[in-house]
Amino acid sequence: MTHxxxxxxxxxxxxxxxxxxxxxxxxxxxxxxxxxxLVPMSVGLGASEAQIGSLVAVWAGVVVVTSFPLSRWARxxxxxxxxxxxxxxxVVSSGLTAVASDFVFVVAVxxxxxxxxxxxxxxxxxxxxxxVDDRMLGRAISLVLGGGTLGMVIGTPLARVLAxxxxxxxxxxxxxxxLAVIAIIVAVSVPLVVRQPSAAAGGERSxxxxxxxxxxxxxxxxxxxxxxxxxxxxxTRLAEPAASLLPGGVGGLLIVFGIAxxxxxxxxxxxxxxxxxxxxxxxxxxxxxxxxxxxxEPSGSLLVVVLWGVGSGAFPxxxxxxxxxxxxxxxxxxxxxxxxxxxxxxxxxxxxxAAVLAGGWGVESIPFPAAAAVLVSxxxLAVTLxxxxxxxxxxxxxxxxxRSFAE
Numbered sequence: 001m002t003h004x005x006x007x008x009x010x011x012x013x014x015x016x017x018x019x020x021x022x023x024x025x026x027x028x029x030x031x032x033x034x035x036x037x038l039v040p041m042s043v044g045l046g047a048s049e050a051q052i053g054s055l056v057a058v059w060a061g062v063v064v065v066t067s068f069p070l071s072r073w074a075r076x077x078x079x080x081x082x083x084x085x086x087x088x089x090x091v092v093s094s095g096l097t098a099v100a101s102d103f104v105f106v107v108a109v110x111x112x113x114x115x116x117x118x119x120x121x122x123x124x125x126x127x128x129x130x131x132v133d134d135r136m137l138g139r140a141i142s143l144v145l146g147g148g149t150l151g152m153v154i155g156t157p158l159a160r161v162l163a164x165x166x167x168x169x170x171x172x173x174x175x176x177x178x179l180a181v182i183a184i185i186v187a188v189s190v191p192l193v194v195r196q197p198s199a200a201a202g203g204e205r206s207x208x209x210x211x212x213x214x215x216x217x218x219x220x221x222x223x224x225x226x227x228x229x230x231x232x233x234x235x236t237r238l239a240e241p242a243a244s245l246l247p248g249g250v251g252g253l254l255i256v257f258g259i260a261x262x263x264x265x266x267x268x269x270x271x272x273x274x275x276x277x278x279x280x281x282x283x284x285x286x287x288x289x290x291x292x293x294x295x296x297e298p299s300g301s302l303l304v305v306v307l308w309g310v311g312s313g314a315f316p317x318x319x320x321x322x323x324x325x326x327x328x329x330x331x332x333x334x335x336x337x338x339x340x341x342x343x344x345x346x347x348x349x350x351x352x353x354a355a356v357l358a359g360g361w362g363v364e365s366i367p368f369p370a371a372a373a374v375l376v377s378x379x380x381l382a383v384t385l386x387x388x389x390x391x392x393x394x395x396x397x398x399x400x401x402x403r404s405f406a407e
Contacts, residue, residue: 013131016190017140020124021147023087023182027117028151029159030094030175031059036160040168047103055110057351060344062114063121070115071122071337079127080192082119087183089116091176098172118340126336129324131191135272137324142269142317149265149313153258213388214326214335218342220377220384221319224283225346227373228312230354230366231290237363238293241301256302257309264313271318275325276385279318283378285311291371294364316343 034041034055041052074082093113100106124144132140159171231238235257236250246252264282271278289308296304320339327335350370357365 012136012139013191016131017128017143019182019185019189020083020128021144021150023083023120023186024124024144024147025151025155026175026179026182027090027120028148029155030090030113030179031117032056032152032156033159033171033175036156037163037168037171040163044168045100045103045106051103055107057348058107059110059114059117060348062111063118063344064341064348066115067118067122067337067340070119071333074119074123075333078192079123079130080186080190082123083127083190084183084187086116086120086123087179087186089113090120091179091183094172094176094179098169098176118344121340122333122337124336125320125324125339126332129332129336130329134325138271138275138317138321139269141321141324142265145317145320146262146265146269149258149261153255153262157255211331213384214323214331216384216388217326217381218323218338220381221323222342222346223380224286224315224319224374224377225343226350226353227290227370227377228286228315229347229350230357230373231293231350231370232312233351233354234358234363234366238367239301239305241296241298242305245298245302253305257305260306260309261313264310264315265317267310268314268317268321271321275318275321276381279315279322280378280382282311282314282318283374283381286315287371287374287378290367290374292367294367 034052038049038052041047042049045052090113093109093116096109097106097113100109125141128140128144129137159175162174163171236243236253239253239257242256243249243253246256248255268278268282285307289304289311292304292307293301323335323339323342324332354366354370357369
């Protein structure tokens with residue numbers, strides 16, 4: 001049965017949003033798992049540690065290349081079956097990785113998983129924006145992205161503990177089983193949203209202006225991502241003084257950073273209006289903290305890491321919320337596909353740029369260029385959104401697109 005839901009329906013759709021957050025937790029765990037299982041996978045597959053590490057880079061590249069074409073192809077169907085099929089593909093990818101006997105086969109099945117995740121991110125981003133009122137968009141995006149943060153903070157470390165207790169292949173098998181369970185839960189608990197075509201408010205001229213804003217804002221956010229992820233690639237070296245103060249050393253450092261990031265996501269989730277202002281504060285905090293890794297005394301280095309985690313945790317959900325608001329209902333599918341390309345591209349370019357700096361001038365040369373990239377992005381965003389206008393009007397009043405929900 002299909003029925004229409006009133007646009008002024010109160011309440012927050014906790015069940016589908018939390019289910020999708022669990023899905024993103026497992027998606028990020030699947031992406032990052034080779035970094036946690038570097039040595040055991042290297043031994044088990046007869047490959048070098050560098051080759052195993054390259055699986056994450058290959059994954060990011062496939063997401064960048066496949067997100068747009070797959071999302072365009074899948075646009076003809078409602079989001080729920082697309083999400084279920086993509087999760088099922090990720091189940092197959094993880095299961096085949098668990099039984100693989102050579103590295104080349106792992107590369108092939110990981111490419112399947114990466115394509116599925118690219119489609120998942122694109123579909124989930126647009127779906128969540130359709131599911132909630134505009135004033136609740138920031139909270140919904142933050143919760144879904146919070147699942148990804150938990151994938152890094154909890155999912156990947158737990159998988160490593162499981163691998164140490166059993167075998168790395170068991171970790172992938174358990175991941176595949178968890179993904180299968182989530183796919184079933186999505187199929188039975190997530191509403192089937194059927195969105196009707198929506199014309200751009202204000203006509204063609206307004207649509208062109210929104211397109212310009214979207215392009216410029218996206219490019220500037222990409223610059224900030226490059227700066228942040230470039231520095232984060234070498235966080236274990238840049239934050240060595242902080243690690244020396246913590247139980248567990250580097251492991252303790254990453255846990256503290258992950259918890260601080262989760263706090264940042266939680267802060268972003270509470271922002272219903274003032275997204276632009278909150279985003280700029282998050283960017284400035286991130287820039288100051290990245291620069292602080294080169295300036296802070298050892299006694300202050302832990303505070304720098306905490307601030308970096310909070311700022312960089314709040315920054316992605318706020319950026320995604322702003323992008324989806326600027327895109328509006330008429331460009332939401334495009335924006336949903338753009339976001340995974342943007343973030344995975346930022347990871348790839350940031351990491352490679354930082355590697356060049358580290359190779360030529362040492363790791364200590366990274367913080368100031370990385371912080372400058374984030375700072376320039378924040379300043380340019382502020383100017384752009386003042387001159388061209390941003391998503392502020394949408395924050396005050398932005399009707400949801402016509403859509404129906406099927407049970």
